[in-house]
Structure formats: C-alpha cells, structure tokens
Amino acid sequence: MKRMIKNKSDKRGSVLVMVVVALMIMTAFGVGMLAIAYGTRQQAIKEKNENAALLAAEAGYEKAVFWMSQQQDMLTTLYNGSAGTSGTLNFTQASCNYNISFYSFVKARPVYRIISVGHSGPFDRTVNTLVMQAISGWAMGKCRIPTGATSTSAVNYVDGEIIDMPLQINKLIEGMDERDIYIIGDPQFLQPVSMGESRYTTGGADKYAGVMNLFQQGITFNQPDSRVVDEDTVQSKVNRFRDSTAAAYRFTPAVSGGMTNALPAVHLEFFVDTDNIGKVRITNNCTVKGFKQNYDSKTYDFKIVPGSDGSRYQRYDIYSYHVRPSDADATGQRVIRQIDQTYVTQSFGGVESTPGGQIYIDGNVIIGSAGDSDLPGNKNVVKDKVTVVATGNIWIANKIEVDGDHNVDGKPSSSNANVLGLISKGVIKVVDPGMSRNSPTYQNPYPGPPTSVPSDTVYVPVANRQSSSSNVYDRLLPHDMVIEAALTVGGGGWGAENVNRGSYGGRREFVNGQQDNLIVRGAITEACRGVVGVSGSGSEDGYLKYYYLDSRLLEGVLPGDFWLQGKYIPAPAGWHDYRN
Amino acid sequence: MFAWMGNIVIKNKNLKMRSGVTLMELMMSMLISSILLLIVGVLIVSSAKGWQQNYDLAHKPILEQAAVASLTFASVGRMSNRSDYIVYNGTGSTFVPVISATPGQDTVVSGNAVEFRYWDVNLDTTDSQNLMDVSKTGTAYALFYLHNGKLKVDYGHYPPGGVPAGGGNKNNSNIRTVTLAENASAAPGCGAFSHTMVSGAGKGCVRINIVLTDPNDNKTIRISNSVLLRNKWPQ
Numbered sequence: 001m002k003r004m005i006k007n008k009s010d011k012r013g014s015v016l017v018m019v020v021v022a023l024m025i026m027t028a029f030g031v032g033m034l035a036i037a038y039g040t041r042q043q044a045i046k047e048k049n050e051n052a053a054l055l056a057a058e059a060g061y062e063k064a065v066f067w068m069s070q071q072q073d074m075l076t077t078l079y080n081g082s083a084g085t086s087g088t089l090n091f092t093q094a095s096c097n098y099n100i101s102f103y104s105f106v107k108a109r110p111v112y113r114i115i116s117v118g119h120s121g122p123f124d125r126t127v128n129t130l131v132m133q134a135i136s137g138w139a140m141g142k143c144r145i146p147t148g149a150t151s152t153s154a155v156n157y158v159d160g161e162i163i164d165m166p167l168q169i170n171k172l173i174e175g176m177d178e179r180d181i182y183i184i185g186d187p188q189f190l191q192p193v194s195m196g197e198s199r200y201t202t203g204g205a206d207k208y209a210g211v212m213n214l215f216q217q218g219i220t221f222n223q224p225d226s227r228v229v230d231e232d233t234v235q236s237k238v239n240r241f242r243d244s245t246a247a248a249y250r251f252t253p254a255v256s257g258g259m260t261n262a263l264p265a266v267h268l269e270f271f272v273d274t275d276n277i278g279k280v281r282i283t284n285n286c287t288v289k290g291f292k293q294n295y296d297s298k299t300y301d302f303k304i305v306p307g308s309d310g311s312r313y314q315r316y317d318i319y320s321y322h323v324r325p326s327d328a329d330a331t332g333q334r335v336i337r338q339i340d341q342t343y344v345t346q347s348f349g350g351v352e353s354t355p356g357g358q359i360y361i362d363g364n365v366i367i368g369s370a371g372d373s374d375l376p377g378n379k380n381v382v383k384d385k386v387t388v389v390a391t392g393n394i395w396i397a398n399k400i401e402v403d404g405d406h407n408v409d410g411k412p413s414s415s416n417a418n419v420l421g422l423i424s425k426g427v428i429k430v431v432d433p434g435m436s437r438n439s440p441t442y443q444n445p446y447p448g449p450p451t452s453v454p455s456d457t458v459y460v461p462v463a464n465r466q467s468s469s470s471n472v473y474d475r476l477l478p479h480d481m482v483i484e485a486a487l488t489v490g491g492g493g494w495g496a497e498n499v500n501r502g503s504y505g506g507r508r509e510f511v512n513g514q515q516d517n518l519i520v521r522g523a524i525t526e527a528c529r530g531v532v533g534v535s536g537s538g539s540e541d542g543y544l545k546y547y548y549l550d551s552r553l554l555e556g557v558l559p560g561d562f563w564l565q566g567k568y569i570p571a572p573a574g575w576h577d578y579r580n
Numbered sequence: 581m582f583a584w585m586g587n588i589v590i591k592n593k594n595l596k597m598r599s600g601v602t603l604m605e606l607m608m609s610m611l612i613s614s615i616l617l618l619i620v621g622v623l624i625v626s627s628a629k630g631w632q633q634n635y636d637l638a639h640k641p642i643l644e645q646a647a648v649a650s651l652t653f654a655s656v657g658r659m660s661n662r663s664d665y666i667v668y669n670g671t672g673s674t675f676v677p678v679i680s681a682t683p684g685q686d687t688v689v690s691g692n693a694v695e696f697r698y699w700d701v702n703l704d705t706t707d708s709q710n711l712m713d714v715s716k717t718g719t720a721y722a723l724f725y726l727h728n729g730k731l732k733v734d735y736g737h738y739p740p741g742g743v744p745a746g747g748g749n750k751n752n753s754n755i756r757t758v759t760l761a762e763n764a765s766a767a768p769g770c771g772a773f774s775h776t777m778v779s780g781a782g783k784g785c786v787r788i789n790i791v792l793t794d795p796n797d798n799k800t801i802r803i804s805n806s807v808l809l810r811n812k813w814p815q
Binding site: 014018019022025026029030032033036037039040043103104106107109111130134135166192209212213214215216217218219351414551552554555556569570571572573574575576577 | 613616617620623624627628630631634635637638655658659661683684685699701702703705706707709711712713714715716717719778779780781782783810811812813814815
C-alpha cells in the first residue's frame with residue numbers, strides 16, 4: 001500500500017501550476033478592474049460631492065447676503081457684535097458654514113467679506129466673496145405722491161421722457177396685481193430698472209408684457225427693497241453719522257422768539273474763495289418762517305408722519321423766508337470754515353475710511369447763498385467732499401454745483417474729487433423763491449414779505465434778486481436749477497415746494513408761466529415721490545426734470561456711508577471659489 | 581482477499597519500474613490541457629479587454645476634455661461680470677454680437693462664442709488696482725469659441741478684450757489660447773453658448789451646449805452646463 005501511494009506521488013502534474021498561474025493573472029486583472037471601477041466610482045463621487053459642496057457654499061453665500069439685506073446698518077450690526085453673522089445650513093448629504101465680517105473701507109464705501117464653506121462627504125468647497133451695498137441712481141419707496149393724510153396718487157413716466165438713471169422701486173403691497181411703476185406712452189429708460197415686485201400677478205399674468213421693450217438696459221424683479229422706508233434704518237445711519245462727526249460740526253439750532261410758524265435751521269452757504277479754497281459759511285440758530293395750506297386738498301407739500309411706517313402723511317410748513325440773529329458774527333453763530341476742517345474718518349476694527357467732511361444738524365437746513373450775498377469767490381459751489389445730515393428738512397435755496405472738471409454732458413468728470421451729499425429725515429425740497437414776495441390772499445394766506453422781522457434778527461435773502469426790481473424780496477431761482485448732489489430723503493419725497501394744486505399755491509418761475517428745468521446730477525433716494533412740477537393745459541407749474549446719475553458715487557467718494565439699498569453685491573474682483 | 585492482495589504486491593515487486601504514458605493517456609492529457617489553456621486564454625483575453633474598456637471609460641481623452649471644458653467654463657463664468665459679457669456668432673475670425681430679435685420678451689439667444697470679462701487681480705484694502713473705477717468692468721477676458729471643430733478659449737487683457745465693441749475680428753495679440761476639446765460641435769437644437777435676454781440685457785445665466793465626438797469609435801458625449809454670473813459692476 002505504501003508503495004502504491006509512493007508510485008502515485010511520483011507523477012509530475014502541470015495542471016495545478018497552470019491553474020495557479022492563470023488564477024494569478026486573472027486575479028491581477030480582476031484587481032486592476034476593481035481598482036479602475038473603484039477609481040471611476042470615486043471620481044464620480046468626488047464630482048458629485050464637489051458639486052454638492054459648491055452648491056452648499058453658494059447657498060451659504062446667498063443666505064448671508066439675504067441676512068445682510070435685513071439689517072438696518074451692517075456696520076452698526078458688526079460693531080455691536082449682533083448674532084447672525086455666522087450660521088450653518090444643512091441639506092441632504094451636504095452642509096455649509098458661513099461667516100460675515102468687515103473687510104475694509106474702499107474710499108468711504110464699506111466692503112464686507114462672506115466666507116462660506118460647503119461640505120459634502122470628504123470634500124469641501126469655499127466661496128470667499130467681498131461684497132458691498134448696491135447703489136441705485138434713483139431709488140424710491142413707492143412711485144406715488146402723497147395727496148392727503150392717507151391717500152396717494154401714482155406718478156407716471158410719460159411719453160417723451162428720458163430717464164437716464166438706474167431706477168429702483170420698492171414693492172408696494174397694496175394693489176399687487178398692478179404695476180408699481182406707472183407708465184403712459186413710451187418713456188425711455190436708458191439704465192437698468194430694478195423692481196421689488198414680481199413681474200406676474202397673483203393669477204400668473206404678465207403685468208409687464210406691454211412695456212418690456214421700454215427698458216433698454218433690462219429690468220429685474222423681486223429685488224430687495226431700499227431701506228429708506230424703514231425709519232429705524234435711517235435713524236441708525238443718522239446716529240452713526242452723528243457720532244462720527246466732529247463736535248464742532250454738530251448743530252442743534254434754536255428759533256428766535258417773536259415769529260409764528262417758526263422753524264429752527266442752520267444756513268449753509270458753500271463757496272470757493274478767491275484763493276480757490278473750498279469753504280462753507282455756517283449760520284446757526286436761523287429761524288425759518290413756515291407756511292402751510294389749511295386743507296390737504298390745496299397742496300402737494302406733504303411729508304410722512306413719523307412712526308406711520310410710511311402709510312400716513314401730513315402737511316408741513318414750507319419755507320417762506322428766514323432770519324438770522326443780528327449778532328451772529330459777533331457771537332460765533334455765523335462762521336466760515338474750510339470744508340476740509342470738517343473732515344473725519346469712520347473707522348471699524350482699526351480700519352479707517354478715506355477722510356471726508358461731515359456736518360450734522362439736529363434740525364432743519366437751508367442750503368444756498370443769495371446771488372447778492374457778501375461772500376467772495378464762486379458762490380453755491382462745493383469744493384472738496386462733504387455730507388450734510390439733517391434730522392429735519394433740507395431746503396435748497398439756490399443752485400448747488402461741485403467745483404472742478406465736468407464732462408461735455410455736464411456731469412462731473414471721473415477725476416473730479418468734489419462731491420456733496422444731503423441726507424434728511426424730513427424732506428429735501430427746492431424752495432419757492434416767490435414766497436418772500438407773495439402777499440396773502442384769500443386762496444393763499446401766505447405770510448407776506450419779511451418787512452417786519454423779530455427784534456435782534458435780520459432777514460437773510462436767498463436765491464437771486466430780480467435784477468429789474470427795486471423790491472429786495474423779489475427773488476428768483478435760475479431757469480436751469482442745477483443740483484449736483486446725492487440726495488437721500490427719509491421722510492418723504494424730493495421735489496419743489498408750493499407747486500400749484502388746483503387754484504392753490506403756485507411757484508414763481510424764472511419766466512412767468514414757463515416751467516423751469518430741474519437738473520440733478522447725482523443720485524436720489526426717497527421714501528416716496530415728491531412733486532416737482534405739474535403739467536396740463538394752462539396749469540403748468542414747477543419744473544421739468546432732467547436727472548443724471550453721477551457714477552462717481554458708486555466708487556465710494558461720498559463721505560458717511562449713507563446708502564440704503566437692501567441689496568448686497570459682489571465687489572469688483574470680489575468673487576472667489578476654490579477647493580479646500 | 582488478503583492472499584489476492586498479497587499476490588499483486590508480489591507481482592509488482594518483480595516488475596522493473598519504467599516511466600511513461602500510453603498514447604491514450606497522452607492524448608487525453610493534451611486534450612484536457614488544451615481545453616484548460618483555451619479557457620484560461622479566453623479568460624485572460626476577456627479580462628484584458630474588460631480592463632481596457634474600463635480604463636477607457638475612466639480615462640479616455642474625450643471624457644477628460646469634456647470635464648476640463650465644463651469646469652473651465654464654469655469657473656471663469658462664476659468670477660465674471662454680468663454687466664459685461666457678450667454672446668457672439670463667429671465666422672472665421674470675425675465675431676458679431678448676438679442680440680434678441682424680440683427685446684420685449686424673454687428670448688433665448690445663442691451663438692458659437694461667448695466672451696466673459698472678469699478680474700484677474702484682487703481687490704485689496706486700498707484698492708491699489710483702482711478696481712472701483714466705474715469705467716473698469718474687468719481686467720481680463722476669456723473668449724470661448726468653436727473653431728475648426730475645436731473648442732478653444734483665448735485669455736487676454738481687458739481692455740481691449742477679445743472682440744471690438746459691436747463686433748469685428750478677434751484679437752490675436754498678447755493672448756494665450758488653450759484648446760479645451762477636439763472634435764467639438766454645437767449640440768443640436770441650440771447654439772454652443774446661449775443665454776436669455778430681455779429688454780436688451782442678458783439675464784446673467786450663460787449656458788454651454790457642446791457635443792464631443794470620439795474619432796476612434798464615433799461615440800459622442802454632450803457637455804451641458806450653465807453658470808450664473810453674480811458679479812454685476814458697476815452697481
């Protein structure tokens with residue numbers, strides 16, 4: 001038996017070797033194929049996860065800018081360390097963490113940084129973006145003028161009008177199925193238009209089907225509202241501006257006694273002196289004689305009732321004339337300062353903005369020097385950078401332009417460093433120069449000329465004296481009323497006072513019966529529309545408007561960071577996304 | 581039983597041990613070996629073929645080109661300026677902007693080229709590059725276009741950009757041209773690059789639709805991607 005077994009084991013077999021070799025080769029191929037399959041699958045998973053991570057990171061960015069649009073004032077929010085500057089979003093198989101911080105001031109424009117890191121599986125993608133608040137040329141809470149305590153009327157853009165400013169109109173809740181921009185005929189919108197409302201009615205109909213071809217640079221819908229309609233936001237900006245203004249340029253004017261309908265004001269007269277230095281004459285404690293019609297139906301001069309959320313309006317005292325203390329020079333109530341003396345910087349986290357002038361008035365402001373005033377040099381010209389904030393109204397009593405080069409189209413050239421900002425919690429209006437001449441009538445019980453003013457005060461003429469008239473109260477504004485400024489109106493609309501309504505009121509034009517031109521080169525932000533002029537057969541009054549965006553404002557040249565758009569946008573070169 | 585076994589043992593004990601196989605055994609062995617070899621060969625060949633197929637699926641050039649084209653288009657687009665991109669139709673080296681024939685309606689317009697303007701420098705805390713200048717809508721451009729069956733992209737400085745305003749000959753100086761994909765053509769039913777326009781302005785979502793054909797097997801792969809341009813300057 002042993003021999004038999006031995007005999008069998010002596011046979012040399014090759015099959016086993018062949019099988020083993022074959023198995024090894026096939027195993028190698030199998031492992032290779034598995035490796036490839038694994039690699040392919042990993043590649044697919046990686047691409048899927050990377051895409052998911054990127055989408056999650058982008059969602060975090062969107063969430064962050066949405067949150068920023070809800071804040072009253074981002075700088076104040078960050079300064080206070082408020083909650084919400086970072087957050088987490090979770091999705092199926094992905095998540096992200098985002099963080100908002102202050103990056104720097106570019107000139108006077110704050111730039112923020114959003115870092116959003118998306119995660120999916122083992123992969124991370126980062127969106128690292130610098131953003132800043134958008135600036136619109138002409139932003140409004142509603143395209144309607146107040147006509148009564150609770151009533152408004154639509155303001156139409158009409159046939160033949162050319163609107164060469166980017167436009168932003170907030171969403172108007174009432175009347176959702178009507179357009180929030182009112183159009184008659186074929187006005188031309190040469191710049192982008194941004195609407196807060198949807199393009200479609202609640203029933204899905206296209207509200208804009210018939211007018212889309214009017215918007216030559218496009219129109220966008222469902223955009224964040226301008227926060228000019230939010231009193232708390234405006235107040236927050238005002239507070240920060242006040243706190244950063246030098247104490248010497250914060251004023252709280254008081255009225256002189258002996259005048260009814262008296263309103264406290266500071267008179268600012270910008271000029272460039274004979275040495276080519278930009279200056280401002282500041283007269284504190286001026287007293288404005290106010291006037292208002294006795295019924296809502298007689299006037300368009302309304303402002304928003306504070307605390308009414310922009311839903312109620314009240315007549316306000318318009319500018320008739322003003323006086324100053326007769327001893328203003330001797331007592332230091334009237335001083336001349338170089339504009340660069342008002343310069344301050346806003347700072348955050350050790351980063352400072354470019355210096356710029358700031359003047360804060362807790363009251364009303366009159367801007368403009370009379371053509372026949374005693375100031376030397378070029379009157380009503382601003383040299384250097386300055387922003388004026390008033391808690392009351394700002395009355396514009398003459399043209400106001402910036403010094404320096406202008407383009408052929410009249411706008412300040414890009415190299416021009418001079419700029420003016422006017423911000424009011426009340427209204428900003430062009431005064432009616434006829435008010436100082438008008439006698440009271442039955443229909444218009446005007447206060448009459450300032451022939452008798454309170455003791456210890458003197459009448460301060462504004463606008464320009466009618467050259468052929470011996471009446472010192474006979475004042476005119478130029479036919480082309482040029483305003484080169486960024487205007488922000490928190491308590492109403494931008495416009496002109498005493499525009500006639502029916503048989504009441506009526507402005508004094510440069511040429512009687514002929515509408516003047518209101519030329520704005522800057523930007524306008526207003527809570528609602530204000531009346532500039534009216535037209536119709538035989539009832540023309542006030543101004544024809546010519547508004548142009550001063551695009552330098554987008555570059556952050558205006559001191560004070562007083563922009564109120566709810567939208568935040570990536571800064572130029574501000575978008576970066578990458579793998580971690 | 582035991583005795584019989586004992587006889588056999590005895591008989592074998594008398595034989596001289598000789599190695600060798602019979603013809604039958606040899607033939608059987610060869611047959612079995614051949615079958616085994618055939619099976620193993622078939623398995624090896626099919627394994628090699630499968631491996632090659634898998635490898636091609638994962639790594640063949642057309643796939644890599646598709647991935648590169650899609651990623652390049654998306655990554656450049658994301659950092660580009662929405663207010664300054666243009667879709668063109670190009671013939672030879674001449675490119676003409678494509679505009680909507682119905683500006684009052686949302687209209688998809690398409691062409692065989694798109695030029696993105698973007699920034700290839702960073703916004704620093706002092707804006708040393710003067711990027712906040714409103715007249716500066718980018719510092720670089722990327723012109724994606726189809727040319728002789730290839731998807732290419734030209735990178736260059738902006739200004740002057742890839743194509744003069746209003747259209748004209750493509751800029752050829754101081755540029756870097758990269759071929760992203762070979763054997764490329766516009767996908768049927770739409771242009772190679774498209775976006776939606778309304779009222780004369782693009783909505784900022786640009787799409788790429790390209791078909792790549794593998795010359796070895798004539799198999800095709802479609803690149804279909806879109807990119808949202810969030811950056812809009814000046815604003």
